[in-house]
Amino acid sequence: MHERFANAYDPFVIPYMIGYVFVLAYLVVALVTVVKNLPMSDRKKMLRHLFSFKLFVTIKDIFADCLLHVKIWKKNKMLGYMHSSIAFGWFMLILVGHIEIFFFAPHRVNLPWYPIFFRYFMMETETSVGGSVFFFLMDFFLLMVLSGIALAMIKRIRRRLFGMKRTTRLKWNDQLAMYSLWCIFPLRFLAESFTSHISGGGFLTRSFGMLFDWFNQFMNNDALIRPMWWAYSIALMVFFLTLPWSRFTHILSEVLLIYMRNAGIRESSKNNGYAGVEIFSCSRCGLCLDPCQMVSSASLRQMASVEFTRNVRLRQNKQAMEAASYCLMCDRCVQACPVGVNSVQLKLNLKAADVKYTYPNRYDYVEAEANPMDTGSAWADILHRTPEAAAPTKKVVRTPEVVYFAGCMSHLTPKIEQAMVRIFEAAGVDFTFLDKDGGICCGRPLMLAGDRTGSEQLVAKNTEAILATGAKVMVCSCPICYKIFKDTYKLEGVQVLHHTEYILQLMEAGKITVRKSSQKGVYHDPCELGRHSGIYRQPRDILYRVLNLQQTPYEGKDALCCGHSMAGEGMPYKKRRMIARDALRKMTENPVDVLVTACPSCKRSFAEIGTEEIRDIAEIVCDQLVTR
Amino acid sequence: MKDFGFGIKKSGVIDLDKADMSLMREIAAEEPSFLHCFYCGTCTATCSAGKYTGFNLRRLQLLIKRGQLDEVSERISECMLCGKCQWVCPKGVNTRHVVMLVNKKLHARKIR
Structure with a gap:
């Protein structure tokens, strides 16, 4: 003893x-x-x-x-x-x-x-x-x-x-x-x-x-x-x-992760270093499972972020790649993660590592026609609407206040474009519709697919075109474009706004006036506008003035994904529809007259499924305009 | 001999027994919806790139299925992956994934 x-x-x-x-x-x-x-x-x-x-x-x-x-x-x-x-x-x-x-x-x-x-x-x-x-x-x-x-x-x-x-x-x-x-x-x-x-x-x-x-x-x-x-x-x-x-x-x-995060280190473009610590910090608590709509609506449990990080950690590249190519990158799992693992970035890194091809001067075919300085091009037409500019000169005569970039997705929902043009005209704003006759892509879809060099080439092309207009404000209708214009483009001296922000500015400046309708509506936060760009207040401020806005349990950071983001190229169409149908059903559980969104892709996605009226915020504002 | 711009036309016959169908099989294995295409051409009608060049996704899909890969490898890089074609496709073909896969597979062949 x-x-x-x-x-x-x-x-x-x-x-x-x-x-x-x-x-x-x-x-x-x-x-x-x-x-x-x-x-x-x-x-x-x-x-x-x-x-x-x-x-x-x-x-x-x-x-x-x-x-x-x-x-x-x-x-x-x-x-x-x-x-x-x-x-x-x-x-x-x-x-x-x-x-x-x-x-x-x-x-x-x-x-x-x-x-x-x-x-x-x-x-x-x-x-x-x-x-x-x-x-x-x-x-x-x-x-x-x-x-x-x-x-x-x-x-x-x-x-x-x-x-x-x-x-x-x-x-x-x-x-x-x-x-x-x-x-x-x-x-x-x-x-x-x-x-x-x-x-x-x-x-x-x-x-x-x-x-x-x-x-x-x-x-x-x-x-x-x-x-x-x-x-x-x-x-x-x-x-x-x-x-x-x-x-x-x-x-x-996790201790190391918090230390590194507070030291100002962010996800790199490769899955080592900080991102590697993130992978090991995943505690597999499973809190990301319930928010993931792939799991809840499309029974794709093996694609959830928690399984993805595990596969990356075990170097099971095939399964990890599949999960990355299915993920819609709606960011709901990132919001739910108590550790703060940015699994969306990890997926993007993995995708980018898998894209090994690069093409030099891949989009040079745009050059000749997309350059707004050139006459006779699709883009130039827009710039030369004024009579003095209609002369076949190589110079842009007037400098517009605002350049409007509708984006590819808005071209598929022309009502949004028409509404925006009417709003610009009602406010008396001198604007240029940059991609009226079909511009080029903003580069975000390529980036989400992991093709970083291709995306950079498109960014360079668009930057040139936007700066050539000389406008100080740029308005885009598509949150997908908005996100990359705001984060990646280097548009010095140009303020990038989504149309919800811009319309609110116009309203607050008194340039447009609206009347309130008695329609009951709910607002759907697009992922790229809400969780990715942090714009929640502006669309609601607008909607309070034009209709009777109702609340859903899926507001702000808890908003649902429409299932049709530009990521998730591997996800079958059927599964996308399942996600969209579920999201629409959840949001319209209490019947409303109209579901309002601010993204052409979300609008299309919901419109093709339900009988509910789905409209973009610009259309609603356009309808309620008081013309003087 | 001086080239007058005339010549004997090459045979347009495609011998499907000898054609290189490997790319089609590889893509169909990873993206089954690739086989659902019925060549309506809606993708091509809406294409952003098609505005500026002869990029034609309908044609490329057909060429892959015939094993004529020369034009495919020449043209496929022109796609901007904007996704309009995917939205309008009546058969729900994951066109963006198809384009990504063609790019990846062709690159893998070149370095092999």
């Missing part, structure tokens, strides 16, 4: 130490690999962040996200408690355990196993103030972790209690890691209870230990003590050894 207090060692610490050394080694190798894959500028950012005041923000974020899981609390209280009780409780057990050593056995602080198996090596009394406080704290946090693990077990059976319709199916590596994690704390509880008549214990371990003592009087030995500590140690080892190949890698990598 006394040698264990004197030696502070027992063979059962060996399994734990194997796991401990392994995890440390893994951590070093992983960190070196990540830093090696970062560009030099990002490495500098990482180093600079270490010595800046923002480090405190990072520590706060790590505390809030990794330990308390604040984002999950906001989704569901039960789920939040489950995650934070395990993470925060475990952290506190480690922290308080170390403090305890400083109090009672400062000379043992250098033994890494000592705090883990403290109760076995140390006898302490609950009669002292210090002792009783530590006993209470350790038992309290142990109870917290145990309650979390109990909830985790319940969640595998009754996930609806936790606000989840679906959760991930686990493969054997995840199962092994998860079951060993579940075992660690009950085993610790048993081991400490069985030892409590020697080393003392708190409200939980001591009271259970007394029960055990009562049994013990019949058996009259302490035969179960050491096997329990062995089991506890082995459970820890199994958990540590499976950690790098399981979902629980996120415990380590």
